[in-house]
Amino acid sequence: MSDQTTIDAPIRSKAPVLEARGLCAGYGTQPVVHDLNLVVRPGEVVALLGANGAGKTTTLLALSGDLPVMDGTVEFGGEPTKAPLHVRAQNGLAFVTEERSVFMQMSTMDNIRVGRCDEKRVLEMFPVLKERASVRGGLLSGGEQQMLTLARAISRNPSVLLADELSLGLAPMIVDQLLQTVRTQAAEHGMGVLLVEQHVRKVLAYADRVYVMQRGRVVLEGEATEIKARVGEIEQTYMAGGL
DSSP, rough: OOOOOOOOOOTTTSSSEEEEEEEEEEEETTEEEEEEEEEEOOOOEEEOOOOTTSHHHHHHHHHHHHSSEEEEEEEEETTTTOOOOHHHHHTTEEEOOOSSSOTSBHHHHHHEEEEOOHHHHHHHTTTTTHHHTBBBGGOHHHHHHHHHHHHHHHTTTOSEEEEEEEEOOOHHHHHHHHEEEHHHHHHHOOOOOEESSSSSHHHTEEEEEEEEOOOOOOOOEEHHHHHHTTHHHHHIIIIIOOO
């Protein structure tokens, strides 16, 4: 369990680092996400929850610029943007996808260096990577690969981090390490975070606010403490297999 506190007044008063207004996005001519409104402020961790197929990944792709927006607006750093992902990345957006972006034939240290990362910060976040510095990326465990991927993204000091299923296929202890690192880095460096997660109870221990999606729409939002009080209802209604 983390020692994080819930979102406080200073964070509430900060201008959003990322915002969607009336966002509609999908594939071809088929919309998947409908009329979505979402805000991420500096220093807060926001969880985006929902069953498989609810539209969570599509939302991240649209917010990142990897998927064109059909309607509505995305504001990044207070300005409307239609820029592609690589431009948003240059301007302070980090996106950790479900696929771990590790160069399998390179050593752990070369993986860090090729990303022009802050080596010291990466190794401070996850000291185990120092012990595995000379090991090829493909020989790291799944948890170590995810640590490497996450640390590379964070060490470049983004203003906002989007992360899709950090916990996928990992042991609970590793998931706690990853989520605690995200929580700590957000608090210490003012990074806004939007996390897509299937492990509802675990992510609620680290999040400030929550959005719940169903069939491409946000159907519930609130502070993590409020959502915790209704977690059983939310799991049964919005997470248990159905869209």
